[in-house]
Amino acid sequence: MKTPMKQRRDMSPLIATQKISRLARKDIDRRLAVCPSLPSLSSINKALQGLLQAEQRYSSHISEIVRRDPSLTSRLLRLVNSVYYGLSTPVSSIEEAVFYLGVRQIRQLTTVTPIIEDFQRLSRQCVFPWRQFWQHCIGTAILTREVITMAQTPVDESDYVAGLVHDVGKIIMAWSFPDHFSEIHRQAELGQRNLVEIENEILGIDHAELGALYLERHRLPELMVHAVRFHHRPEAAVDHQLIIASVQIADLLMRNAKIGHSGNYVEVTQEQCLQASGWGILFPNMHEADQAIARASFNRSLERLPHILEGLV
Ligand SMILES: [Fe+2]
Numbered sequence: 385m386k387t388p389m390k391q392r393r394d395m396s397p398l399i400a401t402q403k404i405s406r407l408a409r410k411d412i413d414r415r416l417a418v419c420p421s422l423p424s425l426s427s428i429n430k431a432l433q434g435l436l437q438a439e440q441r442y443s444s445h446i447s448e449i450v451r452r453d454p455s456l457t458s459r460l461l462r463l464v465n466s467v468y469y470g471l472s473t474p475v476s477s478i479e480e481a482v483f484y485l486g487v488r489q490i491r492q493l494t495t496v497t498p499i500i501e502d503f504q505r506l507s508r509q510c511v512f513p514w515r516q517f518w519q520h521c522i523g524t525a526i527l528t529r530e531v532i533t534m535a536q537t538p539v540d541e542s543d544y545v546a547g548l549v550h551d552v553g554k555i556i557m558a559w560s561f562p563d564h565f566s567e568i569h570r571q572a573e574l575g576q577r578n579l580v581e582i583e584n585e586i587l588g589i590d591h592a593e594l595g596a597l598y599l600e601r602h603r604l605p606e607l608m609v610h611a612v613r614f615h616h617r618p619e620a621a622v623d624h625q626l627i628i629a630s631v632q633i634a635d636l637l638m639r640n641a642k643i644g645h646s647g648n649y650v651e652v653t654q655e656q657c658l659q660a661s662g663w664g665i666l667f668p669n670m671h672e673a674d675q676a677i678a679r680a681s682f683n684r685s686l687e688r689l690p691h692i693l694e695g696l697v
Pocket residue numbers: 550551591592615616
């Protein structure tokens with residue numbers, strides 16, 4: 385999809401009129417320091433702790449929690465009605481939605497809603513296919529869970545949140561460096577070069593490193609920082625490799641299926657998903673027959689995803 389990029393008028397009037405030049409790290413740090421902290425970032429920690437609470441306890445309070453938040457309520461009803469679009473009478477009560485979706489999906493929804501809304505406010509300034517971008521992020525979160533489940537049983541929801549925020553650097557880039565961001569995406573749209581390469585060339589830093597620096601600055605858990613920094617090269621991560629590898633594979637699967645839009649226009653083939661470093665980390669020595677089973681399972685999830693995403697963003 386080709387979306388014309390427009391530059392933000394109120395930012396950086398100096399560089400808007402002259403050639404955009406690559407920035408030194410100290411200039412990048414200086415602008416990053418004024419990028420606002422978002423309330424939902426601190427709630428990620430809280431949410432993660434909250435998610436570990438006994439399912440039963442949460443389940444009894446869930447309708448009450450959802451009811452207090454009108455935006456969550458409407459998102460939830462939209463989600464259940466688009467996932468179960470065949471229902472003769474659309475779902476209109478929270479209790480019914482909880483029944484259809486199950487506690488886990490609602491728990492995930494309560495985590496993602498404030499994060500998405502916060503970041504949407506931040507990104508509004510730059511013209512970019514943000515709605516498709518969020519579909520890419522949420523889809524990657526859902527698939528990260530599916531991918532990691534094939535390798536081990538997840539202990540909490542941190543894999544899901546890691547998948548959700550993996551491309552946060554793109555939002556930070558749009559806010560902090562709108563002119564660079566516009567130029568980067570003008571070039572990315574040509575579909576000839578990888579986004580990371582273009583970002584490094586034009587801005588002097590890529591979205592993975594920028595996102596990690598931002599999360600570090602706002603004291604997010606180390607896992608989130610590492611997942612963002614290494615999501616394109618999990619082999620370089622020292623800790624949390626399985627989760628980061630799952631994010632890489634989920635991201636590639638989303639791009640291969642062309643669901644949502646990551647801002648990277650270079651196409652990804654099925655073979656590239658299987659040959660990615662993360663696949664080897666997750667499934668070393670996997671036989672061909674098992675690879676086919678895994679791929680079929682991911683394909684089934686990918687088929688369901690557009691309905692889910694339609695209801696969420
Ligand atoms: Fe990325």
